[in-house]
Each structure stands twice: as C-alpha cells, then as structure tokens.
Amino acid sequence: MPALWLFITVLVLGLAGFILGRARVMKDADGDIRKLHSLPNYYGSNVMLSAIIPSLGLLVLWLIVQPMIIQANVASHIPTENYADSGALNLLMSDVRRVADGLDIAVSQGALTPHAAQNLTGTDDVRGILGRLGVALGTDVEDDILTAAQEYRIKSNIGGWIMTVAVIAAAILGFAMALKVTNKDHRARNSVEKVVLALLIGAASLAVLTTVGIVFSLIFNTIEFFKLYPAADFFFGTTWAPSFGGGSELGILPLFWGTFYISIISLLVAVPIGLFAAVYLSEYAGPKTRGIAKPLLEVLAGIPTIVYGLFALLTVGPLLVGMFGKDGSFGVNWMQGGSAVITAGLVMGVMLIPFISSLSDDIINSVPQSMRDGSLGLGATKSETIKQVILPAALPGIVGAILLAASRAIGETMIVVLGAGAAARLSMNPFEAMTTVTTRIVSQLTGDADFSSPEALVAFALGMTLFVITLCLNIVALVIVRKYREQYD
Amino acid sequence: ARDQVQVAGSSTVLPYASIVAEAFGENFDFPTPVVESGGSSAGLKRFCEGLGENTIDVANASRKIKDKEVAACAEAGVTDIVEVRIGYDGIVFASDINGNSFEFTQEDWYKALAAEIIVDGAAVANPNTTWDQVNPAFPAQPIMAFIPGTKHGTREVFDEKVILTGCEESGDFAKFVELKGGEDEAEDACMSIRTDGLSVDIDGDYTETLARIDSNKDGLGVFGLAFYENNTDKLQVATMAGVVPTTEAIAEGTYPVSRPLYFYIKAAHIGVIPGLQEYADFFVSDDMAGPDGPLAEYGLVSDPALADTQAAVAAGTVMMK
Amino acid sequence: MNDMRIVKRDVDMNDIKISAKDVQVYYGDTHAIKDVNVEIKDKTVTAFIGPSGCGKSTFLRCLNRMNDTIDICRVTGKIEIEGEDIYDKRVDPVQLRAKVGMVFQKPNPFPKSIYDNIAYGPRIHGLARSKADLDDIVEKSLRRGAIWNEVKDRLHAPGTGLSGGQQQRLCIARAIATEPEVLLMDEPCSALDPIATAQVEELIDELRENFSVVIVTHSMQQAARVSQKTAFFHLGNLVEYGETGQIFTNPQDPRTESYITGRIG
Amino acid sequence: MNDMRIVKRDVDMNDIKISAKDVQVYYGDTHAIKDVNVEIKDKTVTAFIGPSGCGKSTFLRCLNRMNDTIDICRVTGKIEIEGEDIYDKRVDPVQLRAKVGMVFQKPNPFPKSIYDNIAYGPRIHGLARSKADLDDIVEKSLRRGAIWNEVKDRLHAPGTGLSGGQQQRLCIARAIATEPEVLLMDEPCSALDPIATAQVEELIDELRENFSVVIVTHSMQQAARVSQKTAFFHLGNLVEYGETGQIFTNPQDPRTESYITGRIG
Amino acid sequence: MSDHPTSPSSFPSNPSGAAKNSLLKLDARTKKRNASEARFKAYGVGAIALGLFFLVALLTSIIGNGTPAFKQTFITIPIELTESKLDKSGVRDIDVMKKVTTFGYKPLVQSALVASLQEHGIENPFKKAADLGKLLSSSAPAQVRDVVLANPELIGQTIEFRLLAGSRVDGYFKGRVDRDALARDKNLDAEHLDIADAMVTAGLIDTKFNADFIFGADASESRPEQAGIGVSMVGSLFMMIVVLCLALPIGVAASIYLEEFAPQNKWTDLIEVNISNLAAVPSIVFGILGLAVFIQFAHLPQSAPLVGGLVLTLMTLPTIIISTRASLKAVPPSIRDAALGIGASKMQSVFHHVLPLAMPGILTGTIIGLAQALGETAPLLLIGMVGFIASNMPDGIASGFLDPNSAMPAQIYEWAKRADPAYYERAWGGIIILLGFLMTMNIIAVILRRRFERRW
C-alpha cells in the first residue's frame, strides 16, 4: 500500500479508536462520568493516540530505513571494480534508484508489464523507454546497474508489503492494547498528557533541529572556504575587497562593524519610539485609540523592505544630505552621498518600531493591575509607576522584543543595500556608506563569482561567523534578563 | 513527474529567457518554463548539484562556465553539458538626461576611478575629483560613478575592458609594471578602484543605479544596453572610444565594452524533461534570437554566428572536457 | 512638604478632614455605593465596618481617587478634603494620593527588594536627602510596620518572597514611609497574628496623634479598640455613623445592631 | 476514584490521614520549616496557628505539593497520606491535589466568570453528568461558600470584579466544588465579616463529617471554635501539637503559652 | 484653601505665611513631577505620531506610485481572421492550426490596425505595418491566437478584439511618457502618440480599470502591460497557509514546553538562547537550509509554495516562540497556582488558563511573524520561487501547493528590477495589493487579540 493510503488507514483506525475507547469507558462506568478517573475524551484520545503514534512512527522509520538497508544489500551486486570510492558508489546507487523508480513508473503507466520490466537487459533501450516516460537518466543503463535496479525493485516491493502489514499490525495492536486497559480506573489523562508532552518536546526540538540544520548547511562550505583562504586574514582582515581575478581581500571586520553600527542606530530609533508607543498604548490610550493605533503601527512591519530601501534611497538619503551635506541646511559638510549608515539605520528603525511597540504593549498590559494600584496609591505619577514598577516587571518580555528587533536588523538586506550602500568600510563616521555581513552573504551567494571560489564560499563563512557572534550576544542578553528579572505575583 | 523546464541563473539573461519562455508557452503545448533569477554563480551551482528531477535543467550565465565549475559538475554526475551562446550584452555609460554629455575613452574612466594613477612618474592616490581634471575637454562636473558591485559579472568586464584597457592606453600600465615589479601586480594596481566615495559600488540592479542618478544628477552610471534603451527618457548615453553603443555597433565589434551571454543545458535531461530540447531550439531560433527577433528588439546583441549555435543545439553537441 | 504639614497640624484638633456628600459609586450598572454622606474628623481613627461586599473598600478607594484606575467605575457626588473637592478638575490625583495614603486589602508588594519597596515612595516624593536618610526612613518604616526584625537580614530579597502577613506589614510600612496626612487602611490586620495586630494597632494609635486614619475591619473588637468613630455600611448604604462607643453600645439602626450582635452578614 | 473514596471512608473514624516526618523546607538558603513531625487525623479539623511568617503556609503547601511550583523551594522528609508517600516518584501530584484541595491565603480567582470559576474543577474532574448537574454543583458550592446570595444574579460577571471577601468565599466555594478528601485552608476567613465567618465555620464543621480539614488561622477564638487538634508553629518549628482544648487551656511549651496569651508575635 | 472661602473648615490664612498645601494648588515638586509626567506622556504621543507619520508617508508614496497600475489602456479593433493565413488546410484541425505561431498572427494583427486607422480616416505616416504595430502590446498576437484556437469556427470572420496597448502608449495616457521623452526611444515615436490621440477621439482607445493586474499572471520583460500579480498572490496565499498551519502550533507548543515544562537547566538555557539566535539568522540562510533539506534531501519539487511555506515556517518560528514565551512569562503565577490547587494537571492549567491569557502576545507574534514571512524574498531565491514563473492559476489544492509559483514580494522585487519603467508602477501597485493582503490577514488576528485582552 502506498504510504499515503497507509497513513490514511491509520488515521481512520485512530478515529475509530477514539469513538470506541470513549464508548467503552462510558459503558464501564455505566454512563456516569463521575466514576471515571479521567474525562471520557481522554480515554478516547488515549486509544486514538496508541493506535496512531507508534504505527506512524514505525511508518516514518521504515520509510527512512528500508531504502538504506536495501541499498546496502543491492550495492553488493555491483562489482567493486566499477567504482573507485564510496562517493562513486553513491552516484551509481542513485542511478540504480532512478532506474528502479523509472521501471516502477513504466509498469504503473503500462509501458512495461511487470514481467517485462524484470526481464529487461542492458541491450534493451532502457534509457529510451524511461525517457519517454519523463524519467531522467544520466547515461545509458549498463547491465549491472539494471540488474541491481531490478533487484532493488523486488526488495522494495517485498519491503513495502511487510511495511504495510507491520504498520497496520502496530496500529491494531496499539488500538487493542489501549482498548484493553480502558476501564474506569485507567489513568487516561496521564497517558494522554505524556503524549502531548512528547509532542511539545518534539516541537521544541524542531527549533534545535533547525539550528543543527543551519550549522550543517553552512559548515562544509565554511571549511571549504578556510581551505582556500586563511582564517586569520578572514577574522582579522580590515579590508573587504572581493575581486573576480583572485587576490581578494575578505576581512570580516569592516562588515561586522557595519552590521553593528547600522543595527545600533536602528535600535536607537526603534527602541525609544517603540517603547514609548507601547507605554502610551497600554497605559494612557483609551481602548479605541489603542485598537486603531496598534494594528496601524503593525503595518509598518509588513511593508516590504524594498519600499523602505527605496524610501531610504530616494527620500531619506537626499533629505539628510540636504541637512548634513555640503551646502546643507546645517552647513556642516559631513555627508557626501545619500547612502550612509545613518540613512539605513533611521529607515530600518522605522521598520522595527512595531516589533517593539506591539510586543511590549502586550507584555506591559499583562502586568497585574495591583502593581499599578500599589504605586499610584503611594502618590506616584503614572510615568513613575511605569518607569519604576511596570517596566521592570515586564523586562523579560521587553528584552525579548528588543532582541527580536535587533535580530531583524542584523538580518536585513534590502534597506542596507539601498540605504547604506555596498562599500565595506571601517569608520566611525555615521555619515559614510558601509555595509553589513548579511548583505555580503546575499551578494556573494547570488553573485557571479565561480561558485567554488573563496569569493562565493565566503558567504558561508560569513553566515557561520554571524551565527556564532549572535549566539554570544544572546547569551549575554539571557544573563542580563536573569539578573534583572522581577517576578510579580 | 516534473513536466516543465526548470531554468535558473543570471539575472542579466533573465529578461531574454523570460521573453523566450513566455513565447514558448504561448506557441507550444509544453508548459511555460520556470525561469529563476539568482545570479550566474548560484544558477551554475544548482546546475552542478547533480542530475534528476529535483535539479534544474538549464543554467543561464552572463559569463562562460569556469573549468573548476565544469569539474565540480562532473563530480556530481553532470558530465555532458551543452553550452549555448545566445548573443552579447552591451555595457554602456549613461548620465542624467539633463546633464552634460560625455564622449569617453577607457583612459578617462581609468583616470577617474583608479585608486592610484601615475603622476609625474610616481604612483599617487588618485587626485582627480572633477571630470575636467581627467580630461580638459570635459565640464567641471564632480566625479560620481555608480559602477556594478563586486558581485556582478559586469564588474569583471568593466574592470578588464574599461579600466585595464584605459590603464594600458594611458601608458600607466607600463609604469606600474616597473613600479610594482610584475605584470600581475600592475594589473591589480590598474584595476583597483578608488574607495573614497567618488566611485560607488552598486550591488542591486540597474534600477538602483538609475535611482541613484535620479537622486544625484552628477552621477554617471554603468548600464546594460537593453536597460538604457528602455529608459532613454531619463538617461543619455556616452560614447566610448568614439562609438555610440547600439546593437549594430556591438555586433560589428566596434563598440568595445560587451560580453557574451550563455545558457547551459544538461544533456542528460534532454529527451527526458519534456520540452527541454524544444525550448533550447526555440531560444536560438531566428524568430527569437535573430537580429529582428524580440530579443534583439529588447536589447540583446544578436550573435553573428547564430547559425552555428542553432546547429550545435540541434545536435546536442556537448562541451569538451 | 513635611515641615509644612507639621505647622498645619495644630490648627484644630477636631477639624473635619474629609467630607463626603451624596456619594454614589457605580461599577458599570451595579450601584455599589448609595448616597453616602460622611464627615471624617482630623486626628481621629475612623473605622468602617460592614458585611463583606457592602462597599467599604469601594468607598475607601473613593477617598484617594484610586477608583479612577477602574475603567467601569463611576463616582458622583462630592468628596472634600479640607474643604477642597478632590474630584475637581484642578486637583492632581497624584498630590492627593501623596496626602492620602492607602494600604490595600490584598497585599501587593512590588516585585522588587524589600528595601526598594519601602524606599520607592520616599524616593519619588523626594523625602530623603541622602542615602543614609533613606536607609533611616526605611528602617523606621519597617519598625513601625512591625516587620523590621523579620526582614532586617534580607532587605535585598524580593518583597514577593515574604509570607502573607509579612507582605501585609510590608505594605503598611510602605504606606507610612511617605508620611501621608490621611491613611486609608483596608483590613490591614487580616493576615496578622494577635501580636502583630497589636503592634499595628499601636502604630495606628500613634499615627492618630498627627494624622487621620480610616481603617476597614471585620473585627468589632479591633474597631472598638482603635477607632473613635465608626461607620457601618450595609448594601452600599452608610447606615450609621457616630462615636465608636455609641455605635457599639447603643446603635440607632436595627441593622447596625443586628450586625454587631452577629445577626446579619 | 470517587466510589473508592467512599469505600475508604468508613474504615476508621480516627484514622491518621496525613503524617509528616522530619519535614524540612528550604527557600533557597532560608530554612523555613525545621524538622516538623505531625500526624493529622481523618475527619478532624486541625488548626495551624503561629505568628506571621512562622511557616504555616509553607507547611500547608507541602501537604498537596503546591510547593513544587516555587522554583527555589526544596522539601525533604516524608509526608504520607493514608500511608502513601506523596513525594514518591509514582505519585501524580494532580491526583494528589484533586484529593487534597486548597484555599490560598491570597484569594486568586480566575479571570473568568464566577460560574466558570466554580465549574472549572468539576469539569476537569468529570463530576457533573450534565449541564444541569453542573449548574447544581455550582449553586451548591456557592451556597456552601456562603456567597450564593451575593452573586446569584451575576454568575457570568468576572470573578475578579468581586470584593476581597467575596473573592475569598468564591475561592472556598471553588475548592469544595471538587469535593476533596482533605481541604487545606489558608486563613479562609481573614477578609470575612463575623457572619460570613460563622457560615464558613459551619461549612468546615459540616465538611469534617466526611473529610479532614486543615485550617490556618490567626484567630485563637476561631481555632478554638472549629478545630479538634491544634498545631502551634514558631520560627519554622512545630512547637506543640495536640488536642485543641488542651493547647488552649494547658499548653506544654512556654512559647505556646506566650503566644496564646499574646506575649510573643 | 483660600480658593474656597465657603468651605466649612475654612480658617483665616496663617499670617506667618506658612501656606497650607492646597490640593488645588500644585506644590513645586508636584509641578515638576507633573511636568515630567506630561513630558513622558508627550513622548508617548510623539512616538505614536512619529510612527503613524512614517506610515502615512510610506503609504502615500506607495499609493501615489501604485495606483496607475490599476488602470490600463486598451485598443479595440476589428481583425479579419483570414483562413489563408491561419488555417491553410481549411480543415480546422487544431493540431494543424497550432503550427501557425504568434509570429504568424503578428502581421495579421498589425495590418488590421492599419486598416482600422484607414477606416476612421486617421492619418498614418508609417509605411510598414510593423512600425505602426508598436502601438499594440506584443501580447496581441497571442491573445488573438488563443481566441482562434479556442473557437476555430471564427476563422474567416472579422471579429472585434480588445487588445492591450503597448506600455509606452499606456504610459502616455498615464502621463508617464511624453513626446520629448520619445525622441531617442526606438520603441515608439512621437507620431505614434498623434495617432493614439486620434484613436481616442475615434473611440478606438480607452483606459479602464484593469482587473487582470489583480488576477493575472506575470509577463515577460517586453510586455509590462500584461503583467498581473494574481498568480503570485495565490502562491503567497498557499505559503501563508503552510506557515500559519505549522509555525503557529509548533511555535506555541515549543514555547509552552520551554516556558512551562522544561526543567531549568543548562540544556534549556541552550535551547532558549538558540531560538533567539535563530531569529538573527539572515533569511537567505534559511533558503540554503531549505534547498538542502526539502529539495535535495526530501525531494520536494522546486519552486513550489509548499517548500516556500516550509522555509518561511522555519524562519517565522523564532518570532512566534519569542513572543509567546514572553507573554507566557507575563502571566502571574497565582493563576497557575489556583488551577493546580483545584487538581488541574499542569497541562490543563496551561491550556485552560495560562494560554488564553497569553493569547494577545501570541497573536502579536503571529501578526509580526506572518508579516515578515509574507514580505520575505531572499530565502525564496534559493528554492526557485523568484524569477519569471508565469504559471497559470493553480487548478486545485494540490497543484496550489506543488506547482511552480512565485510569491508577491518576489514578484514585486522582480518587477522593481525590470528595465521598462512601466514595471515601476506595477511594482508599487503590487505593494498596494500586498499590503491589502496583509491587512486582511491581520484583521482576524487583531479582532481575536482584542477579545483575549484582559487585565487582572
């Protein structure tokens, strides 16, 4: 049975289990739910979960493991002299799989009888036959590959049947066992909660898995990069000048500085505005104002960044030059071009406002009223109450919001490209163009350099380094929050 | 099974590929091919991931595939690659429509943008800040150049065909060889661009360059010919070495700054992915890529040797390793 | 501010400090306080008694406009403190509350250290000239709140980590640290043992010398012990108000009598 | 589960319900309960008395493992209910708490309607067969909690909009709605007027017929009125434990005597 | 007090001048504090005003630039569908008729335009029909061909067609193009505009609301007039469905575990830090991950909204987790105690009491996370959803998830890069639609959030 149908079958079994489990326990209790240990739905859910979870787990496991086993098994049919190393074997095996899959398709579409498929030999035009069915094969099919593929088919076929039986058996077994223990004294809630807890843990692990995935998808190319480019030059180089002809200088420091500088400026804009907005919304504004202003501010987070970028390039940049540039209204001649750290920082700050305002507003709003009463009752003004009682109590949430905004600032590209330019520079002057790590990751990744050159691979090293640095910053933030957290009751 | 052709790669080739794909979808029974953009390198990288449905069939590139990339491809099983040159992309220099007009030589650009130039026999940091210091024939307009960033293949062409050539023509190259002690070093010296803000790298696309010229009327930008031709209301083009950039001039070879555009096909996918061969044939057909076809109309410089390409595509001739 | 207050003290021993006229309070549509008229004397302890839910806390909260913080709460009528209408537009509730302090029914320490809980009021009112001054105020307040001994070693532990009764005394100490002229105490001894209760009562007595105190209590004994005046509330009405002695020995209203003798609740 | 409970009921009238052996509780480094040994009888009301901060609430919270929720709180020793160690790994604290209900010192109604506040427990424990059943339970519980009259017209108003004493009674009603075998009440009458207090005491008396009740109180009178056994805590120690009559008339420990006579706090 | 001479407790003011501190008169310190209060409040108002000001500024420029995209110029002309050109065989066999490509239809359409001008007596200075044909969109032949192939019986008749005008002509009527600008434009001449003006008078050209912009598919660089955002909007819709269905439950579940159940130890600290760190991972890195995991490893199709949705889910998770955790933390412990004290299990206390109270924050996280996901392009670049993906509308749920499609921001980003200035207004028009989409999406969350908000 194909996996999808198997999946549906198991789900149906689960549903039946829910109904039966519930019915059974109600019968056991003579319809009086007061005699039950747990609520009736827990019993139903328990049977359902016992039927579904192990069998689906088995299904997934089987789907992953079976090809591995069969592959190892089938690989022995390919003479060792045909491949140089395990990499080459892998390549051959993927060919085998492709041929086997192709034969499956051919059989299912009726282009070949099952018998014919197993009896094809290298002299038949297998590539042609499969090609007509839309199966891409790299080369003509050699005899031993074909044999291996046919072997592969037989084994997967058998495996598939065993899987079907095993999964359904597991489902029925789970079903039956759960139903058997279903009586009024069974601790169904505990069982169900254990499963829910497992699911919660699973969800949390997903975040960890993502991290692992990210590290893995970066690490190999990073290593590759460091083979081509000295690590010391990368970490301590103060020049960023990739060039196509080789001889690039790929120092991360100016990029890192740019990232830091632009993020700081954007946070300097977003944090005060966002926090004041949040405080106003939750503590001063009436429900009407709040109900309108908050979602409106949230629109700021939804405007595509390209708009902000253009806004920076076409409006804010020239405006700032008009103020700080040559012949500017301040007559200071600090700013040469519109592209500058400050331009990007300001505009990005605007984008980040709702990250801080909305989230902080929710958190501030959930500080208990008794805290406010306590402070107001002492003759504190609202602002004193907010500054000294409410904000400290809401600190963890606010820090979370700020971190989120900072993260977004670090990860932003479009605004930086259009607002701050693409020049890597180590300078204190906020009126100069600079660039960030993230924009360089994007541009080196989508650039035209040879994809195995250090100029392209550097993107991965940049990604990895940024990952580690932000990790450290987050640890610092966690420690700070722990230290200053004030738990109200 | 996947039934549409999957193309990825250069954003320079994208407009042409999309015109072809659209017409292909209209005139054939095959579904419209998917043409992704993302850069030549990214496209080739995905091209070289291996064979199979979950990989792309065609990579567009605004440069020739590199040997290392071919090797990487082969390692992943992509051994037979059909290389198709579709024509040339002209690279032009343009400024705001209402500003001064320019007639450049490569030497002017070199003098304006190099980090160091030779003054009185010594290499000094580029002292020029206005165009009239570069060439007395020019107006005293401040130098402000928007050139492609180092991610763009166009930059490579610009460096080599404009700056390096200018360096050689001015005679500075010879001096640099003397000073820096080697041709390679001299080349590097010639092609390093000033970083004092008078030359701005553009990482985005030509629209960004245009927007920057919009907000800084003194700016001079580097554009693709097609882009310029679509924006003649805002831009005026400069001549290079006395030649006005047109498709004809580039096809004849009189305009010096251009580059070939390519796409690459996985031979293993031909005949397997429905429509792949037809798409390739259609792309290079006279109807599309010919001098009067829609691609040329849009700005592609048609390849004078198109007939050879057509034959090679039809025969599925793969690249030599 | 402090010394000014002392000057004023000796104006009249039995001046009327707070007068409420026709006060009505609504929570949405619920009419919680009905037509209450009362005059609270200066330098006196006034006890509010009455069954649970009769509106004692509500009325108490009117006196320093804490009801402002409840959205659905609406107050009409006139409440004057020293002849000034506290619901007047020109009155700043902040100044009012500095003058009229409050201890809430449910202890609500700030999620800060014990020290900061107490120091908070003096700090915002600028009552301390120096750190030492502030330390002094904190210690004095905690002592007067009868909790100094229990917390003197953990002044920098969070106030929320105290026991229920300790929290209550902390809140009392916090309220007196700002030296209000009127102190409203909503069941300040509900979670206290007899000894602590006695200490708080002593404090109240001491406060009375200079300030006026309004205390809500469910203990008749306590009301009798500490108050000079007693007001009996019932179902939102002020049923009877008078000398404590008289109320407890010779109540005019049958409802008062029933309550005191334990017949209505 | 329910019927088991009923079966167990009539084993022994004066069976030991809860026994605590060498219980120590620490909040971080603070040693809050020291070496407490106590045996609480079934179908008995046990009163915990002692000065504020002596550890009554802490110990009470040990009995149904509510201390588990305080991160820094650590309990050692052995507490058995009907001979079963409640800190055993196999014990489900949920089941334990269903069996050992609790009324907290600070009233903590859910920010839901009054009805839902009461109905929540019966719902999760499946005590009601139908909506009508549930309505019944709610009404009965509110009546027993002596608050029905006050809230019967506003069952769907939020529980947080009640007065302090009403909230306290709501929490009592909420706790008894699930019919626990043991009810731990932390100063359940602190915010109640005498009449309401009397009603709650009546309830406690009534509960005692089938269940055991542990009550923390600061009122000696109340302890004397409602309890059969009294435990006196002081500075984290269980100083004396015995028949209520004996404790109040003839205390063995000088500290107990001082406390009862009002000399230590 | 002196303000209230009638006050019953009024006394003659103290001659020594020790003024009593009247409530009606603010003392100096209160004045100072009130000033700081007013300032604080003003900052709040200012912050909101500033935020709204930016919003208005942005929206104004978006709407100003984008509205022209919603109108389009059409040319209506009769075309004679000559059999000799379209179906030489005369048997109306579709397969044979398909052999005539759009290149075959082009002359037909162009000469029809010439004929139509003649008929209306409009002067036509162009010798070649192809030159005049520049008035028309290059989509015109395909449009005619589609009609013919769908209704072969029309061959031989003269049918009135409403064809798109070329982008320059359209631009002329929208004020984007003028005669001076055309001086060096090889795509169109000033004479064309004269003809266009005459055609307007003759009723051959009109400018109308263009629904195809909202519902249509992308077009190639050479025909901006034909491009629409509809298909990519559907792509975004399917991606958002994936994100909402995965990121919200997974994010909330993960937060619940971490905040309520996980033991406090180094491990959970690590996870916590990790999650905040994921928020700082540049979105394109998620694209790298998605390409490796979903396409190369799991063999999901390229350019599919399903994969896009999965990648965006991974990207959105941290946002939702961080905001959910923050709001779970903000729920007072007494609520948990109350539930536990009744005998609710930890799970029940969380799901019945804590979670509803944390809901506003969760929804805020969702709003922000989805807004971010909806506007994100970079990761889509790597999984093949950016470029020219002019598919048709998906014809079912499965096809919606699996068939190649783009997304609104990717479409807008592509348009913004294209050379023809006509794409500029389309990019802005696309942004208007994107924002409309976003606000529609938000409205539900905002309403829900308001229902869950309460103080305690």
Ligand SMILES: Nc1ncnc2c1ncn2[C@@H]1O[C@H](COP(=O)(O)OP(=O)(O)OP(=O)(O)O)[C@@H](O)[C@H]1O
């Ligand atoms: N969460 C906590 N963290 C730290 N210390 C605590 C915490 N809770 C209570 N304590 C301390 O433990 C001791 C016992 O507190 P407990 O609450 O048990 O007192 P109690 O006898 O109930 O007093 P009360 O009558 O005032 O309620 C007190 O000194 C108190 O300060």
Ligand SMILES: Nc1ncnc2c1ncn2[C@@H]1O[C@H](COP(=O)(O)OP(=O)(O)OP(=O)(O)O)[C@@H](O)[C@H]1O
């Ligand atoms: N926030 C509120 N919303 C709605 N009704 C309220 C609110 N606060 C109090 N009430 C109602 O107003 C009435 C008076 O409440 P109040 O708190 O003043 O009583 P109380 O006399 O202090 O009682 P207790 O002795 O129990 O504290 C009660 O019926 C109560 O239910």
Ligand SMILES: [Mg+2]
């Ligand atoms: Mg009250």
Ligand SMILES: [Mg+2]
């Ligand atoms: Mg206590």
Ligand SMILES: O=P([O-])([O-])[O-]
């Ligand atoms: O996208 P490009 O490779 O052409 O720059």
